[in-house]
Amino acid sequence: MSVRDATLEDIPELVRLREVLADRMAQDGSYPLEEEWREAYAASLGERLGSPDTAVYVVDAPTKGLAACGIGLIFERFPGPSLPDGRYGYVQGMTTDPGHRRRGHGRAIIGALLEWYRDSGVRRVDLHATSDAEPLYRQFGFVDDGYPSLTWRSRS
Template sequence: MTHRPEPSSPTVPVRPAGPADAGEITRLRSTYVLSEPLGEDWLAVCREQLAERLGPGGDARAHVVDAPAGGLAACAMGLIHRLLPGPRYPEGLAGRVHVVATEAAYRRRGYARAAVAALLERFQQEGVTLFELHASDEAAPLYAEFGFASDPAMMRMTRLVAPDASPRPDR
């Protein structure tokens, strides 16, 4: 990331998320980010882990916009992880934007932009200097506004426990 993110918009009521928001963030991730919605068992596992990780000493950070009728209208959630330090990341911290989602009824209001700006600002305040994310084609222009750029060197691999099995929530 080359540009400092703009502070969140004062007209969008974005706030830091806490453990109590884990269920709604998990729901938004399942509904709007994942290629297939999670089943109830996986939702419970994710909700419990995220609640713990959003708590004191956890590695998750999130900023949310509340929906007027309850629940969340939008969220941006990321994870901080340690790396070996270097000149471009002297604190040895990287932040991965893991979830950005907006309820369909609340889109085109700047909620995602405000939540992402607040999340990136929080990362930066905590010493994060390497920012990562996976962007959909639809969201790429928003992230480019913050200074993100495509990196052809990034590669990805998923390894399941066994070639024909996927881990169960109870493992």
């Protein structure tokens, strides 16, 4: 198994895997699912693949398609005492196809993403985990940061 950078040709599979993740996340919590997200997601992937603030890593399935994927994003906010350069990372869309789980794909992808963050000088990375994946992330050193995670959503 090898982790590689995603290409434009992978976008349909990346959208499929994101849908797998959305279905799984809905089991753990109640967040609203919008109907018309697939086209916007595909377009955004097309725009961001290869940009210096985005890493999209995949593992190919043995036959065809993708077995797993993960996305790393780098954001910038104002510098502060705990984030002197203001840059932080966010891992999004870590997904393994149900038929390919428990084979180390997620471990390989999160390892590659953390290496990319280190090479990019990013010192803080956040993510949201499903209950299935939380033990894996904790093995890589992800911890509760002591602050509650709060979210605001517009009602309109």
